[in-house]
Amino acid sequence: MGYRRVAIVGAGLTKFHRYALETPKELAFEAVKMALASCEMELNDIQSVCLGTAPDAFDGVHHNGEYLTDGAGAFRKPYMRHFVGGGTGVMGPIHGWFHVASGMFDTCMVVAEEKMSSIYPHPAGAFLTIFDHTTEQPIKPTLIWIFAIEMARFMHKHGYTKEDIAKVAVKNKKNALDHPSAQLGSEITVEDVLNSEVMAYPVNRLDISPTSDGAAAIILASENVARRITDKPVWLDGIGYCLDTAYWCNRDLYYPDYVEVAANAAYKMAGITEPSKQIHVAEPYDPFTYKELHHIEGLGLCKRGESVKMLLDGVTQRNGNLPCCPSGGALGVGNPIAATGLMKVIEIFLQLRGEAGKRQVSGNPTCGLAQAWGDLMQVGTVVVMRR
Amino acid sequence: MLDANAIEKTVTKVSFKDIEQRRVLSINYTPNLQYAWDNGLAIGRYLAELKRGRIIGKKCRSCKRVLVPPRLFCETCWRPTDEWAYVQDTGTILTYVVSHVNWDASRVKPNERYHTPAVIELDGTGKDQGILHLIDEIEPYDIKIGMRVQAVWRPLEERIGTITDIKYFKVIK
Numbered sequence: 001m002g003y004r005r006v007a008i009v010g011a012g013l014t015k016f017h018r019y020a021l022e023t024p025k026e027l028a029f030e031a032v033k034m035a036l037a038s039c040e041m042e043l044n045d046i047q048s049v050c051l052g053t054a055p056d057a058f059d060g061v062h063h064n065g066e067y068l069t070d071g072a073g074a075f076r077k078p079y080m081r082h083f084v085g086g087g088t089g090v091m092g093p094i095h096g097w098f099h100v101a102s103g104m105f106d107t108c109m110v111v112a113e114e115k116m117s118s119i120y121p122h123p124a125g126a127f128l129t130i131f132d133h134t135t136e137q138p139i140k141p142t143l144i145w146i147f148a149i150e151m152a153r154f155m156h157k158h159g160y161t162k163e164d165i166a167k168v169a170v171k172n173k174k175n176a177l178d179h180p181s182a183q184l185g186s187e188i189t190v191e192d193v194l195n196s197e198v199m200a201y202p203v204n205r206l207d208i209s210p211t212s213d214g215a216a217a218i219i220l221a222s223e224n225v226a227r228r229i230t231d232k233p234v235w236l237d238g239i240g241y242c243l244d245t246a247y248w249c250n251r252d253l254y255y256p257d258y259v260e261v262a263a264n265a266a267y268k269m270a271g272i273t274e275p276s277k278q279i280h281v282a283e284p285y286d287p288f289t290y291k292e293l294h295h296i297e298g299l300g301l302c303k304r305g306e307s308v309k310m311l312l313d314g315v316t317q318r319n320g321n322l323p324c325c326p327s328g329g330a331l332g333v334g335n336p337i338a339a340t341g342l343m344k345v346i347e348i349f350l351q352l353r354g355e356a357g358k359r360q361v362s363g364n365p366t367c368g369l370a371q372a373w374g375d376l377m378q379v380g381t382v383v384v385m386r387r
Numbered sequence: 388m389l390d391a392n393a394i395e396k397t398v399t400k401v402s403f404k405d406i407e408q409r410r411v412l413s414i415n416y417t418p419n420l421q422y423a424w425d426n427g428l429a430i431g432r433y434l435a436e437l438k439r440g441r442i443i444g445k446k447c448r449s450c451k452r453v454l455v456p457p458r459l460f461c462e463t464c465w466r467p468t469d470e471w472a473y474v475q476d477t478g479t480i481l482t483y484v485v486s487h488v489n490w491d492a493s494r495v496k497p498n499e500r501y502h503t504p505a506v507i508e509l510d511g512t513g514k515d516q517g518i519l520h521l522i523d524e525i526e527p528y529d530i531k532i533g534m535r536v537q538a539v540w541r542p543l544e545e546r547i548g549t550i551t552d553i554k555y556f557k558v559i560k
Contacts, residue, residue, distance in 0.1 A: 013389060014397035021399035021411060030397040034390075060416055122492035133424050134434070135456045135521050138551045140490040145504050153482035153506075154530045162498035180391035200502075201528070213398070245462045248516035249506050250454075251484065355388040 003101035006235035008093070008385070010039030010219040011346040016183040016210030016334030019117045020213035024059060028113040031215035031339075033285040035109065036073075039219060039229050046256035048377070049074035051081050052096040052112045053336040057126035058119055072111040072217075084243070085130075085374025086287060088112065089216070089341015090381035094239045096220045104196035106225045113215040114336035123211050130376060131244075144208070148200040149289040150253040150377060155202060157254040158305045160293070162202055166193035167311055168289040169206050169331055176328025177320060178358035181343065182209055183334035193289075208291040212334035214314040216342035218349070232353045237367075238270030238384030251358040259298030259373065266369075267300075270384040275300045277386070280365035281351050282322060285372040286329040292316075295371055296324060298380065323361040326351065341372035345383060349364035352387040388465040427458040432471070433464045440540050444512060446472045452513040475510035476538035477559065481517050482506050485527040507536060508558055523555035535559050 012034025016288060022030070028051075043250040051072050056064045065081030070077075089112045092354060096110040116123040122310045127143040154160065167190060176185035188206065196205040202325045240262035244251065251257070260310055263275070282297035293307035301322060302310050310316055316324035327333055327347035330340045348368035350356040371382045405411050424435060429445060433456050436443040445457035449464040453472045461468050483505035487495050495501055503525075506517035522530055523539070536556035546552040 013394060015400075016395050017398045019401045019403060019406065021401045022397075027397070034397070124488075124491065124492035128490050132456075133422075134426055134430055135550050138549055139504060139521060140518060141500075141504065142486070142488060142490040142492070143517065144488055144501075145484050146482035149482045149506060152484065152532065156482065166553050170476055179396045181391050197486075198487050200484045200488060203397065222514065247454075247462065248453075249519050250515065250517045253506070339447075350389065353545070357388060358499060 004103055005101040005223040006220050006236045007223065008096050008218050008349050009221045009226050009229045010035045010041060011180050011349055012038060013343060013346055016181050016212040016214035016336055018210060018212060020115065024068055024113055024115045025071030027052045027115060027213065027215035028068050028111055031113070032071070032109060032111055033216040034074045034215035035219050040230065041219060043073045045107055046073060046077065046109045048078040048190070049109045049111065050099065050100045051079070052083060052092045052093060052338040053081070053323045054085060054114055054325045055150060056090055057129065058114065058116050058123055060118065061190065062268060062353045068113055073109060074150050076249055078105070084379045084381065086195055086285065086337055087241070087372045087374035087379035088338040088379040089343070089372055090345060090372035090383055091241060091341065092342050093220065093236055093345055093383050094241055094381060097239050099238050100220050100222050106222045108220040109217060109340070110251055111215065111219060111337040112342040114338050115213045115216065116211045116336060117213050136271055141327045144200045144203060146248070147288050148203045151202050151288065152293055153253045154290055158308070160308050161261065162194060163190055164308045164312065165290045165293065166190045167205070168286065168292045169186060169193045170315060170333040172286060172325050172329040175359065176332025179328045179333050181333055182328050183212055184331050200307030203288060203322045209287045209330035209335035211221070212336040213327045213335035214334060216339045216340045216346060218342065218345060232387065234349045234352050235386045236383055237386045238266035238272065240382040242380050243375070246376050246378060248378065256294055256298035256305060256380060258378060259295055259371065259380035260300065262382045263299045263371070266382040266384045272384060276302060276322065279322065279367055280328060280363060281325050281348060281361050282367040283329070283347050284324055284340065285344070286325055286331050287335055289331065291373065292325060292329065295373060298303050299369065299371060299382070301360065318359065318361055326356065326359050341370070341381070344370040344372065352385060391470055420541070429459050433457050434548040437550065437552045440543070442474050442476055442509060444472050444474050446470050453511060455509060455512050455516065455518055472511070474512050478507045478509040479535060480505045480522070480530065480532055480534045481508050481515065482531050483522060484533055485530070492495040503527045503530060505556070520553060522558070524557040536544045552554055
């Protein structure tokens with residue numbers, strides 16, 4: 001094919017926290033600094049910078065991407081911002097892949113930053129304006145509504161129960177206890193989830209990831225450069241991304257077709273024909289409990305309607321055959337929107353290098369996947385990684 | 388390998404109280420932005436018809452859908468749409484929510500009714516062709532997917548040409 005192989009060679013991640021004193025620029029600076037230190041590189045070694053951050057409304061700063069450049073180390077460098085809502089974090093490595101695979105640059109810094117605590121009284125208010133201003137906003141929709149709407153449809157089609165789905169929160173929050181960046185690692189029970197405050201039936205409070213501040217960064221390099229930087233490059237062997245229509249009421253929400261399209265593109269590129277066997281560890285996007293299952297089905301890691309069986313059989317546990325969200329996911333580590341997706345990419349990077357510490361999955365995985373989702377039930381972003 | 392000690396130092400943890408009680412200083416800002424959104428030809432007609440108590444869509448002869456809200460082009464066939472077509476103000480609940488929270492994450496007060504938005508497939512549109520609207524005149528937790536519903540319109544003199552000219556949908560037998 002007409003492109004170069006691209007590797008991830010370094011990664012940095014801040015703590016995720018509800019209210020951080022640090023500014024968005026400072027958070028980006030910390031993540032970038034750690035990414036450089038992780039592979040003994042300097043900013044001078046970086047040829048281009050790709051940055052993802054979610055709606056400008058969170059910060060109240062227009063051209064927020066440009067505002068963040070200083071912290072991201074993009075001073076007088078080729079710089080581009082990408083933004084696809086919650087899908088932004090996994091769009092990062094995809095965006096950076098183009099920079100390096102094309103032959104344009106040998107190294108690229110990919111940064112994701114989110115500070116959600118600046119907006120009052122709650123970042124949820126910023127989401128009103130993602131809905132159509134004429135046909136939907138007068139009904140005063142909130143983001144939780146459309147998740148609950150989708151969850152209800154997903155449960156109805158497959159006969160899933162809230163008890164089943166709550167087990168995703170139990171698994172992920174427990175996994176997060178071992179993650180040094182985690183905001184919400186804890187041992188909880190299904191009853192805790194079901195007894196937590198009802199936000200919008202069928203969604204309870206513990207079905208939802210928290211709002212967070214945080215940043216993440218990875219460094220991409222072309223094949224010959226990557227091998228000079230590290231003995232353990234992790235290759236971006238497949239990328240896929242896709243947007244469905246913004247008329248989100250005009251499709252059956254029980255299944256994310258756009259995730260399937262994105263995944264199939266990534267699988268084709270990586271030569272994957274049986275994802276449930278060839279993918280050894282996965283980080284599907286889990287801003288809500290049911291979303292992990294919804295995405296596992298869209299990614300073809302099981303058949304439609306079988307994700308709950310997979311969960312109940314323990315397949316997606318850290319010691320299962322196909323561990324999902326071994327990091328603790330958005331539910332456990334936290335959800336600073338853009339940074340969450342990149343945190344997931346970093347988890348697969350560490351898992352494939354055997355550097356995930358207490359979170360390390362068994363079986364010496366060689367192939368993993370990270371996925372994010374966003375906008376109006378609309379975006380799928382997928383990367384397949386190998387060591 | 389992630390260095391737990393280094394990660395711990397990246398963020399200085401503060402709380403809402405620290406900000407509220409000004410133990411850490413912040414600048415407050417409330418944007419005052421005003422917009423006049425053009426509706427375009429298709430949504431313009433949609434709103435005018437709502438004012439008259441009717442729901443209009445636009446048909447795509449290629450995929451056979453009647454698109455509601457109407458648009459001048461079919462986004463899936465990527466072609467101009469064809470004739471205008473009225474659809475029924477009756478339909479079926481595809482999915483719904485019982486929301487205890489308002490749009491800004493504040494909670495519904497104890498004396499208020501929970502919000503019950505739903506995706507409703509209007510009769511005459513096509514499979515899975517829903518719109519977002521509200522359900523009322525039923526106990527929130529009695530709503531079920533598949534229930535038949537009908538629009539409850541505001542009185543003619545109160546209609547201004549907006550989606551809320553339909554007050555809500557009520558369950559019908």
